[in-house]
Structure formats: C-alpha cells, structure tokens
Amino acid sequence: MGEITTSLVDWSRGQFALTAMYHWLFVPLTLGLSMIMAICETIYYRTKNDLWLRITKFWITLFGVNFAIGVATGIILEFQFGTNWSNYSWFVGDIFGPPLAIEGILAFFLEAVFSAVMFFGWNRVSKGFHLLSTWMTGIGATLSALWILIANAWMQYPTGVTFNPQTVRNEMTDFFGVAASPVAINKFFHTVLSSWTLGAAFVICVCCWFLIKNKNIQLALKSIMVASIFGFFAMLLTLFTGDSTAKLVARVQPMKLAAMEGLYKGDTNQSIVAFGVLNSSKKYDNDEETFHFAIKLPDVLSWLAYGKADAFVAGIDDIIKGGYEAEDVNGNKYMMPSIDERIESGKTAIDALVGYRTAMAEGDNLLADKHKEVLLDNYHNYGYGYVTDVSQIIPPVSYTFYAFHLMVIFGFFFFILFIVIYFVLGRKKYQKPGGFNPKNKKWLMYIGMFSLPFAYIMSQCGWITSEMGRQPWTIQDILPTFISTSKLAVGTVQTTFFMFLILFTVLLVADIMIIARQIRKENVDETDNNEEAY
Amino acid sequence: MRVVMQIIDFYVQGFRSMTLGRTLWAIIIIKLIIMFAVLKVFFFRDYLKENAVSKEEYPEFVFKSINNNTSN
Known part of the structure; x- marks a missing residue:
C-alpha cells in the first residue's frame, strides 16, 4: 500500500x-x-x-x-x-x-x-x-x-x-x-x-x-x-x-461561479464574459490580467446570480479574503468569513473530533459531549481543516x-x-x-x-x-x-x-x-x- | 396461476422472437461478466473490508486514515 x-x-x-x-x-x-x-x-x-x-x-x-x-x-x-x-x-x-x-x-x-x-x-x-x-x-x-x-x-x-x-x-x-x-x-x-x-x-x-x-x-x-x-x-x-x-x-x-466566469475581483454591476481567452499566467496571488481578450456584457452576471443589476458578485480574491455580505439559498444574509478563518474553524472541528473520540475511549462522556458540541458548531468548515494552502x-x-x-x-x-x-x-x-x-x-x-x-x-x-x-x-x-x-x-x-x-x-x-x-x-x-x- | 403462465409465456415468446435483441443480450451478458466476475473480483475489492479487521473497526480506520494523511 x-x-x-x-x-x-x-x-x-x-x-x-x-x-x-x-x-x-x-x-x-x-x-x-x-x-x-x-x-x-x-x-x-x-x-x-x-x-x-x-x-x-x-x-x-x-x-x-x-x-x-x-x-x-x-x-x-x-x-x-x-x-x-x-x-x-x-x-x-x-x-x-x-x-x-x-x-x-x-x-x-x-x-x-x-x-x-x-x-x-x-x-x-x-x-x-x-x-x-x-x-x-x-x-x-x-x-x-x-x-x-x-x-x-x-x-x-x-x-x-x-x-x-x-x-x-x-x-x-x-x-x-x-x-x-x-x-x-x-x-x-x-x-x-x-x-x-x-x-x-x-x-x-x-x-x-x-x-x-x-x-x-x-x-x-x-x-x-x-x-x-x-x-x-x-x-x-x-x-x-x-x-x-x-x-x-x-x-x-x-x-x-467565480471559476466559471474567470472572475478574480468581484464587483457590483458585474459583467458576464460572453466570449474570452483566459491568460494562463493569471493566479489569485498575482496582478496579471485575467483575459488576453474578452467580450463582456455589463451587469449581466449580477442580474443572473442575484436578480439585481447592482448586486455584488464575489470573485476568487473576495472569497479568499471574505468580509463581504453573502446570501444563502433561503435569502438570509451573512458576512462571508475568510478562507483563513474557515481553515481555523476546520482545524477546530478536527481537533474536537479527535478530542471526542479520545474522551469516549476513556469513558469521559461529559468531555466527549463538549467536544461534540464544538465539532458540530464548526462542522460546516470541517474540510478546510485539511487545507494547507489557499491555492x-x-x-x-x-x-x-x-x-x-x-x-x-x-x-x-x-x-x-x-x-x-x-x-x-x-x-x-x-x-x-x-x-x-x-x-x-x-x-x-x-x-x-x-x-x-x-x-x-x-x-x-x-x-x-x-x-x-x-x-x-x-x-x-x-x-x-x-x-x-x-x-x-x-x-x-x-x-x-x-x-x-x-x-x-x-x-x-x-x-x-x-x-x-x-x-x-x-x-x-x-x-x-x-x-x-x- | 394462469396469469403467471401467461406472463412467463409473454417473456419466453418475446425472447424467442428477438433478432437484434440477441446481439444486444450477448453484449449485456459479456459486459456484466467482465464487470462482476473480473473487474469487481480482481480489481475492485472493498478496501475497508480488506484493510480493517472488522466492520466495527471501520470508523476508527477511516478516522485514522483521513487524519494521518499529510499529502498535498
């Protein structure tokens, strides 16, 4: 193996x-x-x-x-x-x-x-x-x-x-x-x-x-x-x-969505790319142009994503940095955490899972319950705990x-x-x-x-x-x-x-x-x- | 009972009257033999069943497996 x-x-x-x-x-x-x-x-x-x-x-x-x-x-x-x-x-x-x-x-x-x-x-x-x-x-x-x-x-x-x-x-x-x-x-x-x-x-x-x-x-x-x-x-x-x-x-x-549109820096009134040729050198951590060539339709991505031409659509950089107002499937607004925060939350969840299993093995149900609570609170970010690099x-x-x-x-x-x-x-x-x-x-x-x-x-x-x-x-x-x-x-x-x-x-x-x-x-x-x- | 016999007869007559269907059934059977008698048996064994001592051990096995991984 x-x-x-x-x-x-x-x-x-x-x-x-x-x-x-x-x-x-x-x-x-x-x-x-x-x-x-x-x-x-x-x-x-x-x-x-x-x-x-x-x-x-x-x-x-x-x-x-x-x-x-x-x-x-x-x-x-x-x-x-x-x-x-x-x-x-x-x-x-x-x-x-x-x-x-x-x-x-x-x-x-x-x-x-x-x-x-x-x-x-x-x-x-x-x-x-x-x-x-x-x-x-x-x-x-x-x-x-x-x-x-x-x-x-x-x-x-x-x-x-x-x-x-x-x-x-x-x-x-x-x-x-x-x-x-x-x-x-x-x-x-x-x-x-x-x-x-x-x-x-x-x-x-x-x-x-x-x-x-x-x-x-x-x-x-x-x-x-x-x-x-x-x-x-x-x-x-x-x-x-x-x-x-x-x-x-x-x-x-x-x-x-950001990857579908090759969108690194999001904006309100976000345009959609009708046709474009991506610049393969562009990465999230450099300032290269995203496209060699692109035909864009103004406001359309904001409208398609949120039904409003002036809605903010997040790009890859925005998602990494967090701190913008996002919306869930039920229309509830929340502040998007940064990827670093999600990684920390994920690590907390992993540690809590380890703690839970150790406590259970030792017969300490009270401690296990505490770990379980922490785990479930952070479970939505569990996978981020394994991420070692934002890329x-x-x-x-x-x-x-x-x-x-x-x-x-x-x-x-x-x-x-x-x-x-x-x-x-x-x-x-x-x-x-x-x-x-x-x-x-x-x-x-x-x-x-x-x-x-x-x-x-x-x-x-x-x-x-x-x-x-x-x-x-x-x-x-x-x-x-x-x-x-x-x-x-x-x-x-x-x-x-x-x-x-x-x-x-x-x-x-x-x-x-x-x-x-x-x-x-x-x-x-x-x-x-x-x-x-x- | 008569209904059951009619249903069986329906299928028997249907299969007997097949032309192209015979070729297709041959392909289906060969495909299923390759998939279940060769690929599944020799190449796609249940990883957990083969590597964990018992089914009760699966949670601990997976727990260690995902947490010991340091690749990437």
Missing part, C-alpha cells in the same frame, strides 16, 4: 471522470430518445397512421441499442467508491444508500417490466397498454437519473444530515431535506431537460442523413417535426433551469471557464437550430404530396447532421463545469478529494484506468456500429416520397 499522493488522487479522479463521462455518453441519449419515441407512439395512437407506428418502432430500436449497451456502465462508479474512495464512501455512505436503493427497487423494476412490454408487446397487449408501457419506460429511466442526481446534488450542497463522530459518518436526519433540496430539484430538471435536447439533436442528425440520402423521407420529416418542437421546448426549459442553477451556485458554491481551494479555472462557456454557446446554438430546422424542414406542409423537395435545403441538412457532436460536447461540458468547478471538494466544504481516497498503489489505479478506457471504448464503438447499421438498413417507405399524407 502506498501513501496518498497527488498522483494517486489525480489518477483516482481521472478514472472516476473517465467512467462518468463515458457513462454520460449513453445516458442522455436514453433519456432523450425515450421521450421522443413515446411522443411518436402517442401520435400513432391518436392518428392510427401506420407510418407513425414504423417511426415509433424505428426510434424504439435505436433506444434499445443504446439502452442495452449503456446499461450498468454506471455501476463501475460504485465499484470505484468502495475501492478508490473508501474514506469518502464510509464518510458519506448513509446518504447514498437510500437514494440508490430506491433507484434499484423502483426505477429499475419500472424499466424492466415496462420495457419488456414495450419491446415484446406489439400485437400482444392493447395499443393503450403498449403506449403506457413506452411512457413508463421513459419515466423509469428518468427516475433512475433522479436518484443519482439527488446523491450528486447532496455532494454539492450537503443538507439534511447530522455528522456522527462515533461512526465518523454523515447520517440522514431529513430525507426530504436531501431529496427535495433546491440544488437536487434544479440539478434534476436541468440535467434531464438538457438530455432531452441531446435526444432531439440525435433524431435530427439521423433524419438529416436520411434526407441527404433521399430515403425514408416521410419518416425523416415527421421525426424532424417532433424532434425540433420537442428540442426547442427542452432547450428553452434548459435555459431557464440554467438560470436558476446560476442563482443557486452563487449562493452555495460561490467559488465555482488548494481554487478549482481549475480554465477547465471550468471554458466548459461553462462552451455549454452556454452550444445551448444557444441548439435553441436557434431547432427553430430554423422546424421552419425549414419540420413543418406539416412539407409532409404533404409535393410539399418537400429533398434536393433543397441541403446546407441545413448538413448542419443538422454534423451538429450532433456539439450536443454531446454541450452535455459533457455541463458535467465538467459542475464537477471541476467544485474541486477540491468531494463533499462541498466538508471533505476534500485528497483525504477521500484509499491508500492504494498508484499503479493499481493506473491499470484499472486503462482497462476502463479499453472496455468503454469497445462498448462505445459497438454502440455506434450497431446504431449506424440499424439506421442504414432502415427502409420504411421506399415509395413514400411526398405521397404519404399526414
């Missing part, structure tokens, strides 16, 4: 990030396609048009491929908790247990039962029950995401728990405090809605390819109509939930900044794309005889087809912003990464890192190949070129 080194921590983080990012290539498409196939089947149920049945079956097939190959890839993250992150795992265990158990029991069985009816039930159950099953499969997949996202949200905003110094664990004292925290609810909607956007982008990509190849024209046009409308509303709601996310991050994780609490600014800005840029890109795609390719009039000439609008078909990677980049950038921006914390302010890991040999983590890289790459290639094969062989309506009435 080796000592915990930066290298071990970084490899463990890298392995977790690799696994999570590969897992997240499958999940958003599952969530997005599940809704689109359910909408298509609903239209079939209402119109009785067999073409909608074929369209539904086509998207269900692609959903099935992606679901089958992606399923259980997230379990590897749980393997890593127990092996690479044992300190964290023990420390947090009681919080993750119930949400993950509920996921296993409720969502998994919901998916397992109803997806079987969805795949096997054509002509064997009533149309209504089949439709219900398709919707329930999508809802089950979404509920699976809910519980995982609640667990993740708790790490960003640890609430509804009490630390037990006897067991060295956080114990859940308020289930709804954990499950219905504003961060959890917002994270769930923002993540799921953005996944719906990715599903819509996927459908548009496939359909634009059909149009370019001049095949399955009616399938493509009808699907584009559904996907562009669905994608537009999903993106619109994603933008709204993104706004509320910014407001929560400003209150719960101000350092993350440790600053997340990687460049990763966070660029990931955030790419996510936003692509978000607006898709918002516009869905509108343009709908009006140019998706309108009902094109689905009538003679209504659409596939030779027209090729430029847009190519844009629609080649936009899919941007949807994946946008989705991944969301997670990079969320997770890189909260470094160094595995549990915000409570547990830093560098004490969360197990004391493993670095080589062990490196070995499994590359094993996962190979395994997931093989799965991804299989996913792409099978989906591509299914798309190529799809031939719904050779004779339907504009002859199929809507």
Whole structure:
C-alpha cells in the first residue's frame, strides 16, 4: 500500500471522470430518445397512421441499442467508491444508500417490466397498454437519473444530515431535506431537460442523413417535426433551469461561479464574459490580467446570480479574503468569513473530533459531549481543516471557464437550430404530396447532421463545469478529494484506468456500429416520397 | 396461476422472437461478466473490508486514515 499522493488522487479522479463521462455518453441519449419515441407512439395512437407506428418502432430500436449497451456502465462508479474512495464512501455512505436503493427497487423494476412490454408487446397487449408501457419506460429511466442526481446534488450542497463522530459518518436526519433540496430539484430538471435536447439533436442528425440520402423521407420529416418542437421546448426549459442553477451556485458554491466566469475581483454591476481567452499566467496571488481578450456584457452576471443589476458578485480574491455580505439559498444574509478563518474553524472541528473520540475511549462522556458540541458548531468548515494552502481551494479555472462557456454557446446554438430546422424542414406542409423537395435545403441538412457532436460536447461540458468547478471538494466544504481516497498503489489505479478506457471504448464503438447499421438498413417507405399524407 | 403462465409465456415468446435483441443480450451478458466476475473480483475489492479487521473497526480506520494523511 502506498501513501496518498497527488498522483494517486489525480489518477483516482481521472478514472472516476473517465467512467462518468463515458457513462454520460449513453445516458442522455436514453433519456432523450425515450421521450421522443413515446411522443411518436402517442401520435400513432391518436392518428392510427401506420407510418407513425414504423417511426415509433424505428426510434424504439435505436433506444434499445443504446439502452442495452449503456446499461450498468454506471455501476463501475460504485465499484470505484468502495475501492478508490473508501474514506469518502464510509464518510458519506448513509446518504447514498437510500437514494440508490430506491433507484434499484423502483426505477429499475419500472424499466424492466415496462420495457419488456414495450419491446415484446406489439400485437400482444392493447395499443393503450403498449403506449403506457413506452411512457413508463421513459419515466423509469428518468427516475433512475433522479436518484443519482439527488446523491450528486447532496455532494454539492450537503443538507439534511447530522455528522456522527462515533461512526465518523454523515447520517440522514431529513430525507426530504436531501431529496427535495433546491440544488437536487434544479440539478434534476436541468440535467434531464438538457438530455432531452441531446435526444432531439440525435433524431435530427439521423433524419438529416436520411434526407441527404433521399430515403425514408416521410419518416425523416415527421421525426424532424417532433424532434425540433420537442428540442426547442427542452432547450428553452434548459435555459431557464440554467438560470436558476446560476442563482443557486452563487449562493452555495460561490467559488465555482467565480471559476466559471474567470472572475478574480468581484464587483457590483458585474459583467458576464460572453466570449474570452483566459491568460494562463493569471493566479489569485498575482496582478496579471485575467483575459488576453474578452467580450463582456455589463451587469449581466449580477442580474443572473442575484436578480439585481447592482448586486455584488464575489470573485476568487473576495472569497479568499471574505468580509463581504453573502446570501444563502433561503435569502438570509451573512458576512462571508475568510478562507483563513474557515481553515481555523476546520482545524477546530478536527481537533474536537479527535478530542471526542479520545474522551469516549476513556469513558469521559461529559468531555466527549463538549467536544461534540464544538465539532458540530464548526462542522460546516470541517474540510478546510485539511487545507494547507489557499491555492488548494481554487478549482481549475480554465477547465471550468471554458466548459461553462462552451455549454452556454452550444445551448444557444441548439435553441436557434431547432427553430430554423422546424421552419425549414419540420413543418406539416412539407409532409404533404409535393410539399418537400429533398434536393433543397441541403446546407441545413448538413448542419443538422454534423451538429450532433456539439450536443454531446454541450452535455459533457455541463458535467465538467459542475464537477471541476467544485474541486477540491468531494463533499462541498466538508471533505476534500485528497483525504477521500484509499491508500492504494498508484499503479493499481493506473491499470484499472486503462482497462476502463479499453472496455468503454469497445462498448462505445459497438454502440455506434450497431446504431449506424440499424439506421442504414432502415427502409420504411421506399415509395413514400411526398405521397404519404399526414 | 394462469396469469403467471401467461406472463412467463409473454417473456419466453418475446425472447424467442428477438433478432437484434440477441446481439444486444450477448453484449449485456459479456459486459456484466467482465464487470462482476473480473473487474469487481480482481480489481475492485472493498478496501475497508480488506484493510480493517472488522466492520466495527471501520470508523476508527477511516478516522485514522483521513487524519494521518499529510499529502498535498
């Protein structure tokens, strides 16, 4: 067994990030396609048009491929908790247990039962029950995401728990405090809605390819109509939930917000960077310029974060120095302590934990109670007690900044794309005889087809912003990464890192190949070129 | 009992009629074997179970582990 080194921590983080990012290539498409196939089947149920049945079956097939190959890839993250992150795992265990158990029991069985009816039930159950099953499969997949996202949200905003110094664990004292925290609810909607956007982008990509190849024209046009409308509303709601996310991050994780904006010195009427190139030499303790080049929109960050153009938004330097008026999620004002004060408070908490355990071992319950009181009073700063240098609490600014800005840029890109795609390719009039000439609008078909990677980049950038921006914390302010890991040999983590890289790459290639094969062989309506009435 | 048989028949007939599904199930099974019979067994053992004497010792083990760390 080796000592915990930066290298071990970084490899463990890298392995977790690799696994999570590969897992997240499958999940958003599952969530997005599940809704689109359910909408298509609903239209079939209402119109009785067999073409909608074929369209539904086509998207269900692609959903099935992606679901089958992606399923259980997230379990590897749980393997890593127990092996690479044992300190964290023990420390947090009681919080993750119930949400993950509920996921296993409720969502998994919901998916397992109803997806079987969805795949096997054509002509064997009533149309209504089949439709219900398709919707329930999508809802089950979404509920699976809910519980995982609640667990993740708790790490960003640890609430509804009490630390037990006897067991060295956080114990859940308020289930709804954990499950219905504003961060959890917002994270769930923002993540799921953005996944719906990715599903819509996927459908548009496939359909634009059909149009370019001049095949399955009616399938493509009808699907584009559904996907562009669905994608537009999903993106619109994603933008709204993104706004509320910014407001929560400003209150719960101000350092993350500062990193997202590359903001070192905060101000009132704080501008937002619409586009910028960071100066990599800029550090919190030097006076270099933050940006080589930046286009800023005045007042916008203050407005986005606090709903007021003249609100003060803290930068990295301000957070380190403290002494400004901050606001919590309930709108209560408080004076932000400096990082040095938080480090002292954290050290007090650690000493109190040591004192508590020593007193308990010696049977001095009175002294133990006193230590416990001090510990709980300072517990919100516990993790800072392990910080030896202020630079440790600053997340990687460049990763966070660029990931955030790419996510936003692509978000607006898709918002516009869905509108343009709908009006140019998706309108009902094109689905009538003679209504659409596939030779027209090729430029847009190519844009629609080649936009899919941007949807994946946008989705991944969301997670990079969320997770890189909260470094160094595995549990915000409570547990830093560098004490969360197990004391493993670095080589062990490196070995499994590359094993996962190979395994997931093989799965991804299989996913792409099978989906591509299914798309190529799809031939719904050779004779339907504009002859199929809507 | 009849309902149970109908449900079983539903699944049996469903699995029998699969085409693409057979490939997908093969991938799922291979994946799960690699994950649970290889990765979990040989590479992802429970660190606490392997390094602490008993479950009762976990709190003390973790307590010492996080407080003895001086890296970074």
